[in-house]
Amino acid sequence: MLPLEGIRVADFTTFLSGAGITHLLSDMGADVIKIEPPDGDPWRLVAGGFMGTNRGKRAIAIDLKKPEAKEIIHRLIATADLLVENARSGAMERLGLGYESVVKIKPDIIYISDPAHGSKGPLSRFPGFDPIIQSRSGQMMGQGGLEDPPVFHKVAVNDQAAPMLGAFGAALALLVRVRTGKGQYVETSLTNASVALQSGVFIDYEGMERKYPGKKDIKGLCATSRLYQGTDGVWFFVHCADDAQWRKLCQVLGLERLLADTRFATPEKRAEHDAALTEILTESFFTTPGALWVPILQKSGVPAALSQNLEGLLQDPHCLQNSMFLHQDHPQWGPCKILGVVPKFSEMEGIVRRPSPLLGEHTQEVLRELGYTPEQIDEFKTNKVVFQAKPMVPMSERTEKELKDLGYSDEQIARLKEGD
Amino acid sequence: MTQALSGFKVLDFGRYIAGPYAAMLLADQGAEVTKVEAPGGDPLRKELGFIVWNRSKRDITLNLKKPEGQRIVRELAKQSDVVIENFRPGVAERLGIGYETLSELNPRMVYCSISGFGPSGPYRDLPGWEPIVSSLSTIYTEQGYVTHPVYIVLPLASTYAAFMAAFSVTTALYARELTGKGQKTDVSLFGALLAAQSIWVLDFKGKERMPWGPQGVLPLYRLYQGSDGKWFFLGLGTFTFFTKFAVLMGHEEWLADPLFDGAPFLIMPPRNARVIAMLKETFSTKTRDEWVELFTSADLPCAPVRAIDEFFEDPQILANEMVAEVEQPGLGRVRQMGVPVKFSLTPGRVKGPCPAMGQHNQEVLAGLGYSAGEVAKFKNEGVI
Numbered sequence: 181m182l183p184l185e186g187i188r189v190a191d192f193t194t195f196l197s198g199a200g201i202t203h204l205l206s207d208m209g210a211d212v213i214k215i216e217p218p219d220g221d222p223w224r225l226v227a228g229g230f231m232g233t234n235r236g237k238r239a240i241a242i243d244l245k246k247p248e249a250k251e252i253i254h255r256l257i258a259t260a261d262l263l264v265e266n267a268r269s270g271a272m273e274r275l276g277l278g279y280e281s282v283v284k285i286k287p288d289i290i291y292i293s294d295p296a297h298g299s300k301g302p303l304s305r306f307p308g309f310d311p312i313i314q315s316r317s318g319q320m321m322g323q324g325g326l327e328d329p330p331v332f333h334k335v336a337v338n339d340q341a342a343p344m345l346g347a348f349g350a351a352l353a354l355l356v357r358v359r360t361g362k363g364q365y366v367e368t369s370l371t372n373a374s375v376a377l378q379s380g381v382f383i384d385y386e387g388m389e390r391k392y393p394g395k396k397d398i399k400g401l402c403a404t405s406r407l408y409q410g411t412d413g414v415w416f417f418v419h420c421a422d423d424a425q426w427r428k429l430c431q432v433l434g435l436e437r438l439l440a441d442t443r444f445a446t447p448e449k450r451a452e453h454d455a456a457l458t459e460i461l462t463e464s465f466f467t468t469p470g471a472l473w474v475p476i477l478q479k480s481g482v483p484a485a486l487s488q489n490l491e492g493l494l495q496d497p498h499c500l501q502n503s504m505f506l507h508q509d510h511p512q513w514g515p516c517k518i519l520g521v522v523p524k525f526s527e528m529e530g531i532v533r534r535p536s537p538l539l540g541e542h543t544q545e546v547l548r549e550l551g552y553t554p555e556q557i558d559e560f561k562t563n564k565v566v567f568q569a570k571p572m573v574p575m576s577e578r579t580e581k582e583l584k585d586l587g588y589s590d591e592q593i594a595r596l597k598e599g600d
Numbered sequence: 601m602t603q604a605l606s607g608f609k610v611l612d613f614g615r616y617i618a619g620p621y622a623a624m625l626l627a628d629q630g631a632e633v634t635k636v637e638a639p640g641g642d643p644l645r646k647e648l649g650f651i652v653w654n655r656s657k658r659d660i661t662l663n664l665k666k667p668e669g670q671r672i673v674r675e676l677a678k679q680s681d682v683v684i685e686n687f688r689p690g691v692a693e694r695l696g697i698g699y700e701t702l703s704e705l706n707p708r709m710v711y712c713s714i715s716g717f718g719p720s721g722p723y724r725d726l727p728g729w730e731p732i733v734s735s736l737s738t739i740y741t742e743q744g745y746v747t748h749p750v751y752i753v754l755p756l757a758s759t760y761a762a763f764m765a766a767f768s769v770t771t772a773l774y775a776r777e778l779t780g781k782g783q784k785t786d787v788s789l790f791g792a793l794l795a796a797q798s799i800w801v802l803d804f805k806g807k808e809r810m811p812w813g814p815q816g817v818l819p820l821y822r823l824y825q826g827s828d829g830k831w832f833f834l835g836l837g838t839f840t841f842f843t844k845f846a847v848l849m850g851h852e853e854w855l856a857d858p859l860f861d862g863a864p865f866l867i868m869p870p871r872n873a874r875v876i877a878m879l880k881e882t883f884s885t886k887t888r889d890e891w892v893e894l895f896t897s898a899d900l901p902c903a904p905v906r907a908i909d910e911f912f913e914d915p916q917i918l919a920n921e922m923v924a925e926v927e928q929p930g931l932g933r934v935r936q937m938g939v940p941v942k943f944s945l946t947p948g949r950v951k952g953p954c955p956a957m958g959q960h961n962q963e964v965l966a967g968l969g970y971s972a973g974e975v976a977k978f979k980n981e982g983v984i
Contacts, residue, residue, distance in 0.1 A: 181779070183771045195837070196799065203798075208771055222838050226865055228807045232799035279944075301919030307841070307901040311821070315833035316916075318908030320823070323753050324814070330831050330905040332816045332823055334743050337756065340796035344763035349941040351770035352604040352629060356946055358777045364945035375911075375922045376940040377759055379621065380649025384912055384935040385928070388648075392907075396814070397744070398751045405731060407740065407749050415749045417735035421727070483727040485735040487749040493738045493794075494803055498723040504794070516804040522791045523768035524718075526699070526784035528775065587805030 182209025183528050187354065189213065190253075190260040191237065192277070194221045196336055197310070197370060198266025198294050199233040200343025205262070205350060206236035207521040207530045213256065213546055214239040218567050220539040227513065234536040235508070235518060240547070241540030241567035244275055248565045253277070255550045257285045261357075262350055266294040269304040279365045288363035290353040294346050298369040310336040310370060317374035322381070325394035341373035403457035404429065404450065407487060410470025415487035418461075418477060423447070425482050432480045433464045509575050509596075510535040514586030538569040603630025604946040608773070610634070611673075611680040612657065613697060615642045617730075617755055618714045618789060619686035620653040621762035626682065626769065627656035628939045629948040634658045634676065634964060639982065641957050651928055651954040652936045659955035660964045661984050664695045668983045675968050677702045677709065681782075682769055686714035689724050699784045709782040710772040712765050718788040733757045733789040739797065745812035760792035811869055819875035820845075820864045823905065826888030831905040834879075834895070836864045841900055848898050849882070924950040958984060 187210040191202040199214075199221070206212040214221075214237045224230045242249050257263060263282055265272050272278050272293075279291045293299060296308025311332055314320050319337060320330035349366040357363055375382055381390075393401055400406025404420040420426045430438050438444050438460070443453040450457055465473060470486070477484035488496065494517060499505060506520045513535075521530030543566050547557050560566040575583065576596050583593050605626055610633040612623035620635070620642070627633040635642075635657045644650050663669040673696070677683065683702060685692045692698045692713070699711045713719070716728015726732060734740060734757050740749035768785035776782055794801050816822030820836040836842045842863045846854040854860050859871055867875055883891060888904060895902040912935060917923055922938040939948040961984045965975045978984045 181775070183775045204767065226799075226808065228802055228804075229799040231804070232802055297916050298920035298922075301916040303916050304919075306896065307837075307899065308903075309821075309835040309837045309901055311816070311833050312835045312901050312903040315823075315831075315903040315905045316911065316914065318906055318911045319754065320831075320833075320905050321907045326907070329815060330823055331750075331814045332833075333752070333754075334745075334812055335739060335756070335796055336799075337754065337796075341760065341763060344760060344767055344792075344795075345941050348625065348763060348767040348770055349943070351767055351774055352941070352946075353943065355770060355774045355777065356604050356943075358774060362945055364943055366944070367942040368940060369920065371916055371920060372922055372938075372940040372942075375917060375937045376763075377754055377756070378908060379652050379759070379937045380617070380647070380755065381908060382911070382937050383648055383652060384909070385931045385933060390909060394753045397748070398753065399749075400731065400751045401753075407735070407751060415741075417731045417740075419727075419729050419731050421729060478726070483729055483732050485726065485732045487735045487740050488738050489741045490738050490800065493736075493801065496736070498717060498721040498736075498790075499794075501721040502718060504791070510804065513804045513806060516802060518802040519794055519798045522787070522795045523764055523771075524786040525768070525772060526786075527779075527781065528783065 181528055182531055183525060184208040184210040184354075187211065187262065188260045190257050190263045191215060192263065192265040192267070192272070193294075194266065195223045195309070196229065196233055196339040197342045198264060199223065200340065201292060201294060201346035201350065202237065202264050203233045203235070204343055204347035207532065209531050210262075212237040213542070214537065215253070215256070216241050216539060218243050218564070224539065231510065231513070231516065231536045232518060236532045236534060237537055238542035238546060239537035239539060240543040241569075242543070243565055246563070246565045248560060248563065250276065252547065252550070252560070252566070254285050256546070257282055257289070259550065260286060260289065261354070262290045262292060264292040264294070264346070264350070268307060269295045269297070269299045283363070286363075288357060288361060290350060290357060290363045291365045292346055292350055293365065293367045294342050294369060296370045298371050299367060308370060310339040313338045313370040313374045317371070317378065319374060319378065321394070322378070322392070323394045323398075324396065326392045328394075328396035331394070331396075337377055338370040338373040341377050342368050342370055345373055345376065402451060403454050403461055406458065408462060408465040408470075410468055410473050411466060412469035412471055414470030416470050416474050417485050417487060419483040421483060428480050429477075429482045432477060432482060433461070435460070435464060506532055508532075508535040511538060514583075515588055515592060540567040541569040543568045602946065603948060604943060605629045605631035608632070608681045609679055610682040610684065611636060611676055613683070613685040613687070613692070614714070615686060616644050617649070617653060617758035618761040618765065619684050621759065622712065622714065622765035622769070623657065623684050624653050624655060625762065625766040628950060630946070631682070632658070634660060634960070635955070636673065636676075637661050637957055639663050645957070651931070651934065654954040655926060655936075656951035657955055658960035658964060659957060660961050661958040663983050664697065666981070666983045668978060668981070670696050672965070672968065672983070673697060674705055676964070678706050680706065680709060681773065683709060683711045684714070684765065684769070685712075688728065689715050689719050703782060703784070707781060708776060710769055710776065711782065711784045712769050712787065713784060714761055714765050714787050714789070716788060717790045719786055723790070728789055730755045730757050730789070733793060737790060737793040737797065738801070739793060742797070742800070742812070756796065757789040757793040760796050761787055761789045764792045764795065808866070817869075817872055818865055819867050819872050819879060822876070824880060824883045826886055826891050827884050828887045830888035832888050832892050833903050833905065835901040835903075837901060839864060844898060845900055848894070848900070926950055926953050928953045929956070
């Protein structure tokens with residue numbers, strides 16, 4: 181059994197944040213049907229981005245402005261347990277798909293809304309993307325500090341937090357519904373997420389002293405918790421969590437003299453002389469390759485880790501041993517390696533049912549499930565109400581050259597041809 | 601039913617950030633959370649965030665190395681719907697509170713184990729500190745764009761792990777309604793941080809590899825300065841926004857200009873540098889606030905860069921109830937994060953302040969049927 185087996189999601193999301201919610205629900209076994217306009221989710225333009233947030237889902241393409249579309253969507257919603265959307269506040273209402281309308285179609289629907297700015301307040305109807313919220317919320321200045329320019333977090337921090345909060349909300353609402361029979365409206369937003377991500381510093385009381393540790397190209401918070409570089413140019417992080425580890429660090433580096441140095445006698449003293457200590461440690465580390473430092477430090481009981489790059493991560497023995505990556509044959513992109521399901525359950529398993537779908541790949545399939553006849557579906561297609569992606573030739577039936585063009589290795593081609 | 605988790609009991613062995621924060625999210629939704637601290641206390645007690653990550657909880661101290669401590673924790677476990685722990689792998693088992701032991705006492709229990717790197721694999725026993733996990737997850741090299749890593753100030757790994765843990769626990773609670781059985785969920789800081797990078801932790805032929813810089817490298821999606829030197833973010837995330845922008849700026853010719861090919865997201869190097877230089881010059885003609893005002897009134901996504909203390913007054917977060925005020929003993933009235941997920945039928949709320957160490961020893965033990973005399977004895981013997 182899958183944790184969310186039998187749960188159907190009508191997925192109106194676009195871009196990263198909303199799609200991330202349904203992505204997590206799909207990983208837990210929900211049947212997610214992504215509903216896109218004829219020109220698709222704009223996020224499709226970023227192939228990796230789309231793939232990383234839409235695998236496992238089915239996709240239908242439909243023109244919601246056509247009158248016939250309304251009936252199809254209503255029929256779909258009537259079969260759904262959840263509806264998820266991240267449009268600007270007000271946009272779903274204009275389509276006749278606001279919570280009040282949807283409840284009339286499906287009285288116990290769980291309606292998850294994830295707008296950028298939240299549904300209330302002066303900006304609720306304004307457009308917003310992750311960095312807009314990074315900017316407003318203090319996150320960019322938190323990273324760059326007060327003296328240096330603000331820094332754009334490369335990870336779309338709020339776009340990634342809101343899905344986890346939204347999926348948490350979805351699971352809670354499902355729990356309520358299974359116990360009471362009632363659905364409800366659930367909301368999170370990029371704005372809420374930005375507050376939750378800063379929960380440790382989004383604090384204010386009389387007399388509080390606020391610190392701004394961020395700065396340009398920051399390498400860590402202090403000399404004993406910081407990135408250092410070896411002679412091979414390899415960077416690694418060293419993190420002494422207590423005095424014992426600080427002593428071990430000095431021993432490993434042959435810097436026992438620092439233990440007798442009054443400037444570094446206590447954590448407070450070390451903080452006071454942080455620049456001097458950083459300089460000493462930087463010089464000391466820059467005597468041996470970083471690749472050697474990491475195991476030396478780890479064996480000595482000093483927490484340390486390589487500052488890994490993406491190429492390294494994709495071959496990382498820990499990831500491989502834990503099967504953290506999945507291999508898929510994507511109908512458009514060929515062989516792909518993507519991240520697998522993250523939370524693990526002892527009695528159940530997550531699932532990734534398929535690669536990210538093509539635009540309208542499952543239109544016919546879903547409409548048939550909703551009870552439409554092939555003739556009706558053809559008529560919808562002719563009238564440009566719905567759109568079906570051209571069927572892709574199964575990979576196993578393609579020629580060797582076609583497969584090579586898609587990036588398949590000889591070994592992969594052989595495996596495909598053997599029907600493996 | 602008033603709240604989604606009203607009547608649910610959570611036993612929180614969490615320390616530092618991820619475990620306590622996950623339990624706090626459940627407390628905000630109505631669960632009765634009992635934080636169990638070892639006699640030395642949660643090592644994070646002196647940190648600013650501690651009062652937030654532990655608000656709305658009851659708190660007991662318990663020495664699990666004493667037989668009476670073991671007896672008490674087992675009694676608590678029998679009554680709990682959820683257990684959360686974030687010790688290093690193997691430690692919970694040594695303390696007698698591992699999944700096997702506790703689920704035998706209470707098969708309906710959902711047991712969430714949070715660790716740095718998960719229960720198996722070569723990194724299992726590495727210390728799961730935030731920067732150690734982050735360093736291996738590639739986030740520092742990605743932020744610094746390969747040439748040199750950059751440390752990230754926000755504790756992203758711990759925070760994402762807390763969210764994932766809350767999600768996994770509630771999913772397992774939902775499944776329990778159908779199966780009648782609890783189970784263990786595993787969340788690692790490493791896995792949660794990779795999940796937050798899922799859009800580039802992948803590999804296929806034709807994958808885009810965007811360059812990066814601290815203020816962004818996509819000309820239509822980056823930080824710029826007004827004539828007063830103040831910063832704002834311009835976020836033209838769709839072609840429609842770019843079109844409106846070009847018209848607003850009086851440069852409709854941009855729409856056909858090959859310089860802007862790939863707008864909005866795929867204006868690739870070296871062209872991106874030319875567009876950025878051009879826009880920098882354009883934006884040096886008005887103050888930041890003038891640009892923000894102009895773009896906002898034209899319905900274009902943009903925002904001023906602000907410090908976090910200004911964010912407390914933001915009408916948006918006030919209207920969306922994201923600022924909670926909690927009377928915290930010793931500090932007075934503390935403004936802090938509100939409840940980040942809102943429910944129409946079962947609204948969450950912040951129940952109260954962060955407790956002192958062992959503040960609820962008496963209450964919790966009385967709930968288990970211990971007399972005042974027995975509690976006093978436990979105290980003398982160092983059990984609580």
